[in-house]
Amino acid sequence: MKIQLIRNATLWLEYAGLNILVDPMLMDAESMPAFPNTPNDLRNPRVSLPDIEPDILNPDLLLVTHTHPDHWDEAAARQLRKDIPLICQPGDEHIFIEAGFTNVTPIDVQHEHQSIQLARTSGQHGTGEIGERMGNVSGFVLEAAGEPVTYIAGDTIWCEEPAEAIKTYNPEVIVVNAGGARFLQGDPITMDGPDVAAVKRAAPSAHLIAVHMDAINHCLTTRADLAAYLASEQLDGEVFIPQDGESLEFGGKA
Template sequence: MKIHHLRSATFVIESGEHYILIDPMLGGKGSMPPFSVFRFKAAKNPTVDLPKNANALLSKVNQSLITHSQTFGFKPLQHGDHLDPAGEKFLIEQKVPVTTLSKDQAYLEKYGMTVANGLTPWQTTPFLGGSITAVPAQHGHGWIHKVMANGCGFFLQLPNEPSLYISGDTVLTPDVRKALSELKPDITVVATGQAQMDVGQPLLMSSDEVMEFIRLSPNKVIANHMEALNHCPIDRDTLKRSLEAEGLNDKVLIPQDGETLEF
């Protein structure tokens, strides 16, 4: 298995003939408005462009997983950092089969995407000769997660490959703990940017939660969702310092945009 990190939460899983695109935010630098204008410095998103190898990888994509997309079915509230207009256009024009939560299926189909699998949380579904399980995600602490419309993570088991748990946009919950302890993934992916809007509590795990997630993970951890969005204050260097202070740096991979990890 190869994991090609593109930007923020967007990456491509390569397994044999399968190229699986995760959470496609594919627009150019500054193609979306700021996600915070008071708490953090206002800047259009994404704050960086896709890496130079992105187009070559995207040309091979034949599946997509979307952890979350819609809020109350209202298009202006779509989570553009996981599915932006350029990502939509790509999925529609290339007719890429999408796997997502069943609650998001009708929304994506309404806007022209092809949903091959609408998943029910904790129900295992056949996928590419292996299986996929949706793990509930809670997109924030306090009341804000209800406004954010919670998505999911994915536990992926492909033939002759290490198992992979993409935790998605979530805080540390009993469901996340269950996925780590019972599913025992060989690789986990965690969003570490500590995103926060101008109102409400953080949308992702705090530093303490991230460290606990890493300790609970049975094997290697990949950190993402950093250095591409103006409402995510944690950068790679800050995370590295936290990991070193906790003695966890050897367990965690922090890929640069455009970097490939091989397992």
């Protein structure tokens, strides 16, 4: 199995013979204003798409955890072929259908796509009133013969839902959205250093990958910050923190 970070939370997975594009944010650098009520006015995304080998406009499957604009944008809706199978969370399907996509499947609990078993997980995109206002978010667990069980957690903080997903599915590869995104008020709405450390301690044998950093204006935890925090917690080198365009490969089950 190969997983490549494109930018932010956009991933390219080569899994069970399929090319899977996750949470495509394809707009040019600085195409979008800063998110409102955030600590700076830097335009988004902060960086351009990397120069990469895969043709990310022609995946075999689209996987969209939720439709905030740093996970699904107008550029993706415009550029991607409309007949690509697209899997999403319940309640989001009308967004893709209205954009012209013709093969949209919302997953409530589980779904089988060719040889891949997918299960939807939930999370909390922040705490309190802000968390409620951020709406529903999902993650997905992928399983296939000969491939590592892979959990893409989506935009969630460390809380009961991802903890339960780890206990239920015992994933061998976990991708978390870090960056400590936040507004001027309230707690982080994505994982920060302590959250990532908690995931690693909950799943010590899993390959843990942290993404969603250095691309969006209110993601205040940088890659360097996360690496420094993990080192201070004696977790130096225990979490993969890929650069944009970087690929990682993991073996599957016998």
